[in-house]
Amino acid sequence: MSKQGVTPRSEDYSAWYNEVVVQAELVDNPEKTPVRGCMIIKPYGYELWEAVKSNLDRRFKETGHQNAYFPLFIPMSFLEKEADHVEGFAPELAVVTHGGGKELAEPYVIRPTSETIIGEAMSRWIQSFRDLPLLLNQWANVVRWEKRTRPFLRTSEFLWQEGHTAHATHDEAQAEALQMLDIYAEFAIEKAAIPVIKGQKSDQERFAGALRSYTIEAMMGDGKALQAGTSHNLGQNFARVFDIQYVDENNEQQYCWTTSWGVSTRMVGAIIMAHGDDQGLRLPPEIAPIQVVLVPIWRKDEEKVGVLEVVDRLRDTLKAKGLRLHVDLRENVTPGYKFNDWEMRGVPVRIEIGPKDVEKGSAAIARRDIPGKAGKEFINQDKVVDHVLQLMVDIQANLLKQATEFRDSNITIVENDYEKFGEILRNNGWALTWFCGGAECENRTKEDFQAVSRCFPLDQPQPAMKGKCICCEGEADRMAYFAKAY
């Protein structure tokens, strides 16, 4: 009964996040979860993940991908085959040394990602050009042992999908990597209402073993960046290491070009931080587990019958329109408590029906994206359905608009001014600046401002131009976003 109010975001954003995920019942209290660094996802949080999952899964299938399932365990020797890859993941591995009461001859690691084990399978499954492209996806749990963890953002075990594809040519693999990035961005923008920026990672920030890594970067409510999904053109690196070859039309052996791409439960963290306010979550209608909550209000028993009659009727008509709806019939808490509770959970629309509404044939409708009285209207009961359907569209659009305006107001273009660049980053802003892409420069910004490049946006603001790198002043042909990040 204590879940009434969280630390304001302006006071302590981190505390706000930690309190919201618990009070909105997205996860079990991390301090009480018995496995360090792992989260228990509670039903409401899992429903959000299911919304991410079902939307993406549909898009994957529409674009010809098929789901498969590969083992949780990966022989240590597989990981060691690709030098960059093992170097990137070694510090984070969980290792199984015993099975069935015996010590294992070769220890298994729990998959931190599955390029290696899927690469080995592809080498056996692909024979000829006719077997290409091979377009696989897997929904799975992965483990990366993390020192500091936060629910959804960084946990030792997390849920994700990992796509793995093999192609005959570089260009096809490249097109695939970019297609999946588009699908991620479309989901983020259209469904999660997060105006992500599509871009390419610097060499240093690239996935371990990839040729090129692409990302969708989202701005959180405190201005920090969050990598919400990645897509990699792996070139022929994994194909050479795992011998993924095909016989082409001329009967010659060729190495495949592979890709991988993933979105994880981190996306749930992005949704929380892109839209949340001091009252809690604000969920976009497209992915909200509950789109409308109906709160009946009465004091005397004789009022109850009439109120519930109206509530039941509205429930039925709204459900018939396909809306996801909940009626809050709890009798041991006050209406005010219920309002706060559903605001904390970010339900887009709340409908209140009291004895006066029964008399007048009205309903009080509050939209979550506009706080207080400004967001509350009294509507004729006959018009509730149309009004609510319109609100679904409006709230979805408004959340995206607000997030876009917030994002744009926190991006500053900066050229040839390292001091100003630093000031932007120190204030949790995003700096869009010329960048040579070098590791030394990135190490310097990391040391100076705890920030590295987020990406070279695919949509360059001055595509035909060149400039001077913000760090080394060497020639730079692309601009990059720099920001502190989760």
Place this chain on the structure above:
Amino acid sequence: MSKQGVTPRSEDYSAWYNEVVVQAELVDNPEKTPVRGCMIIKPYGYELWEAVKSNLDRRFKETGHQNAYFPLFIPMSFLEKEADHVEGFAPELAVVTHGGGKELAEPYVIRPTSETIIGEAMSRWIQSFRDLPLLLNQWANVVRWEKRTRPFLRTSEFLWQEGHTAHATHDEAQAEALQMLDIYAEFAIEKAAIPVIKGQKSDQERFAGALRSYTIEAMMGDGKALQAGTSHNLGQNFARVFDIQYVDENNEQQYCWTTSWGVSTRMVGAIIMAHGDDQGLRLPPEIAPIQVVLVPIWRKDEEKVGVLEVVDRLRDTLKAKGLRLHVDLRENVTPGYKFNDWEMRGVPVRIEIGPKDVEKGSAAIARRDIPGKAGKEFINQDKVVDHVLQLMVDIQANLLKQATEFRDSNITIVENDYEKFGEILRNNGWALTWFCGGAECENRTKEDFQAVSRCFPLDQPQPAMKGKCICCEGEADRMAYFAKAY
């Protein structure tokens, strides 16, 4: 290109199974899968699992259950709290001893099932009678280190759902356990066309730590039994061990009553073995990933255009009816090869369109459940849609009918004749007989015939009667099925 034919079932049922799962491309070849005892589920096999999943998930949600997600890792100390439970699972545990480059202070086991970690969470989440019932489900991978493994039937890692619920009273928990058994049985019978028998496990065969275990038992094509799903009333055992208490209406502390229930990728094995024949799989239309395959046939290029025109038109009209459909456009294999291939994969209906069909306005339609010419009809193209929709119903019904007749013809009621009882079991039949339920008796049948009781059917053939136990001749008030089992 070698996937043309498998060992006949009558010759070597086990070889038949192992060949079918590979040739129908349900799984990667187990001999080549690099992680011993784990399977790689290929797309076609995974689609079957997705059909199981989506059907069950919908039913779980309709009955008020919510999905959640709990950690893969379980502290060893949790498992040790329930004596029977740890004894049951200890020999099969995979143990993580190292994480992030360091030895762990307390080793984690990889969940073999999650009663313990979910029980601990329930103890914190449940305070009052208002929090009950708590109805959770989790879709997850689990690990039980197995010595002898077979794809889907017994693998070291498998996929499943595990439901975990807490209730105020014994009767509610009991009703829940039986409700979930009903949902499993309905899925098996109505969707998978497997005439499972619902029953209760003997004390010895009961889940480690349960009060009562229920099962759906399916008869496979060789007569052996397969436990296809289980549901347990856990009594107050786990509640006492994990201190899952609630304050009742009289303000008194009470222990909860909990249940757990699960269906795994084993169900896919059941579908294969309940229906498969010497040509491969036979899939019930309700769950078939592909319900209809269209095979265009032509020799000369000038024939191709006309054939594909008809095929495209049929594809569109059939798809518009919601049928799951594939057009086999491969040009490097013969029509005969394609026919065998789709028969191996168990696609319920095949439509062939050749140049003569273009001329005559006809289509050749072959149903997978009736082999050869008897199952093939030539239909006017205008009537294909109605005919195929009817076939979906007929094939679904016919597979269930065939499996039911096979099951019933392999069940023998036997009383007071241990020798005959043994003969039935030796011939892979099911014996329905009086059984006292004692462990000694069951150990004896195990030793004598490698068979134990499968269940006391809920639907007793002679409910008001008593009889003499087939083994010890002591009083028995229920009859049980005995059979060899997977």
